Amino acid sequence: MKIPISLLFLFLSSTAVGQAVHFSGYPVDTIVITSSAGYYHFDKKGTTTGRTDTYTIAFDKKRSQYVASDYTSVKEKHTSRPETSTKKEKTIARYKGKLVPSALIDSLFRAVSSNEVVITFEKAGFDKQVFLLETQEKYIRKEARLHKKSWYFDLDYTTKEENEAIFDGCQNIDTFNLFLSAAFDTVGYPFVTDVWSNIHIDIKTTEKTTRLVGCYPNVFFQPWYNEDHQHSRLPDPILNLNINRYLLQLLPANFYLRHTLEFRRLTTDYIRWYLHRRGILYFFHN
Numbered sequence: 001m002k003i004p005i006s007l008l009f010l011f012l013s014s015t016a017v018g019q020a021v022h023f024s025g026y027p028v029d030t031i032v033i034t035s036s037a038g039y040y041h042f043d044k045k046g047t048t049t050g051r052t053d054t055y056t057i058a059f060d061k062k063r064s065q066y067v068a069s070d071y072t073s074v075k076e077k078h079t080s081r082p083e084t085s086t087k088k089e090k091t092i093a094r095y096k097g098k099l100v101p102s103a104l105i106d107s108l109f110r111a112v113s114s115n116e117v118v119i120t121f122e123k124a125g126f127d128k129q130v131f132l133l134e135t136q137e138k139y140i141r142k143e144a145r146l147h148k149k150s151w152y153f154d155l156d157y158t159t160k161e162e163n164e165a166i167f168d169g170c171q172n173i174d175t176f177n178l179f180l181s182a183a184f185d186t187v188g189y190p191f192v193t194d195v196w197s198n199i200h201i202d203i204k205t206t207e208k209t210t211r212l213v214g215c216y217p218n219v220f221f222q223p224w225y226n227e228d229h230q231h232s233r234l235p236d237p238i239l240n241l242n243i244n245r246y247l248l249q250l251l252p253a254n255f256y257l258r259h260t261l262e263f264r265r266l267t268t269d270y271i272r273w274y275l276h277r278r279g280i281l282y283f284f285h286n
Contacts, residue, residue, distance in 0.1 A: 019064075019102075020059045020066075020102075021066075021102050021105045021106045021109065022109075022205075023109045023113075023203050023205055023210070024205065024208075024210065026205035026206050026207045026208075027059075027205060027206055028059065028105070028109075028203055028204065028205050029058065029059055029204050029205065029206060030056065030057065030058045030059070030069075030202075030204040031056070031057040031058075031066075031105065031201065031202070031203055031204070032054060032055075032056050032057075032200075032201075032202040032204070033054070033055045033056075033057075033199065033200070033201055033202075033247070033250070033251065033255075034052060034053070034054045034055075034199065034200040034202070035052065035053045035198070035199045035200075035255060035256045035257035035258070036050060036051070036052040036053075036196065036197075036198055036199075036200075036256075036257075037050060037051060037196060037197040037198070037216075037256070037257060038050020038051065038076075038195070038196060039194060039195040039196070040194040040195070042194075044081065045079040045080070045081050045082075046079055046080030046081050047077065047078070047079050048077070048078045048079075049075075049076065049077045049078075050075075050076050050196075051073065051074065051075045051076070051256055052073070052074045052076070052256070053071075053072070053073045053074075053255055053256035053257075054070070054071070054072050054073075054074075055068065055070075055071050055095075055251060055252065055255060056068070056069045056070040056071070057069065057100050057105070057250070065099055065100075065102070066099070066100040066101075066102055066105060067097050067098060067099055067100060068095045068096060068097065068098040068100060069096065069097075070091075070096065071091065071092040071093075071095045071096070071252065072089060072090065072091050072092070073089070073090045073092065073256065074087060074088070074089045074090075075087070075088045076088075092252070092254075095252055100250065104246060104249055104250060105250075107242070107246050108243065108246040108247065108250065109203070111240045111242040111243045111245075111246055112201070112212055112224065112226070112238055112240065112243055114238075114240055115237075115238055115239055115240060116239050116240050116241070117239075118181075119180050119181075119184070119239065119241060120177050120180060121173050121176055121177055121180070124180075124241050126263070128173070130263060131171070131173075131176070131263075131267065132171055134263065134264055134267040135170050135171050135267055135270070135271065136167075137167045139267070139268075139271060140166070140167055140170055140271055140274075140275070141153060143268065143271045143272055143275060144275060144280060144281075147272075147275075147281055149275070149280050149281060152280050153166075166278060166280075169274075169278075170270075170271065170274050175274065176270060179269075179270045179273050179274070182273075183219045183220070183222075183269065183270075183273070184218070184219060184220075184222050184223055184239055185218070185223075186223050186237040186239055188234065189225065189234045189235060190215060190216070190217055190218060192216060192217060195216070196215075196216065197215065197216035197257065197260070198213055198214060198215035198216065198221075199213070199214045199215075199221060199247075199257055199260070199261075200212070200213055201213075201224075201247075208228075210226065210227075210228045211226075211227040211228065212224050212225065212226055212227070212238070212243075213225045213227060213235065214243070214244075214260075214261075219266070219269045220241070220244065220260075220261075220265060220266045220269065221244065221260055221261065222239055222240075222241065222243075222244070223237035223238050223239040223240075224237070224238045224239075224240070224243055225237055225238065226238055244261040244262075247261050248261050248262065
């Protein structure tokens with residue numbers, strides 16, 4: 001018996017919508033994305049301040065769909081001399097109940113399950129026009145100014161032609177690929193004291209919870225680390241730029257640290273690297 005195409009499409013659509021997405025072979029109940037950043041002030045009171053945002057996506061069995069179930073933002077301040085602690089928590093209610101496409105969640109899971117050995121501009125699928133916009137002269141000058149090197153482009157020290165060669169060179173895809181080949185360290189795990197900045201993805205299935213971490217000082221928060229490691233004492237690195245891409249689509253626009261996942265963050269680090277390569281900055285640090 002032939003099934004009408006319209007009915008077949010309806011069946012496939014309802015099946016895709018009605019089922020929970022699987023991760024590591026098990027259906028996912030909840031995804032909790034947490035961003036946190038703060039620092040120690042080195043003042044007389046021993047002050048530490050920080051902010052943590054938590055965005056929760058859960059599978060709604062009644063609706064047979066994933067929805068945003070909670071979004072909170074917490075600001076904290078602690079001192080050690082004397083010992084004090086303050087905490088301000090805010091719930092952002094307008095996102096509650098918002099539909100989250102299962103296909104997008106599945107794409108994120110595929111990304112965190114796939115390591116990319118080599119990353120290039122072409123392979124990563126970057127938009128060339130966006131790249132050219134993000135590496136314009138004004139951004140190069142801005143980065144030089146932040147490091148007190150704006151005088152380098154003053155015509156008392158250089159020429160218009162030399163400046164143009166530097167600005168044009170920064171927009172070369174081959175040069176950007178050199179940066180990509182050196183930017184991501186998949187050996188070891190970064191440990192930083194007195195300051196922190198990270199994003200956690202907790203994937204909760206019917207059997208277990210897997211935590212993935214992107215953190216400072218890694219460029220573009222890459223690689224991510226799977227803390228559900230079993231074969232080593234350190235978390236397993238996952239190098240895949242699509243993780244950032246899908247998170248950007250999942251997260252609210254005002255989610256804390258969301259900007260660290262944006263392409264502009266990567267091009268900013270690239271410009272610093274490029275200025276160091278050209279001898280304008282004496283160091284490169286993301």
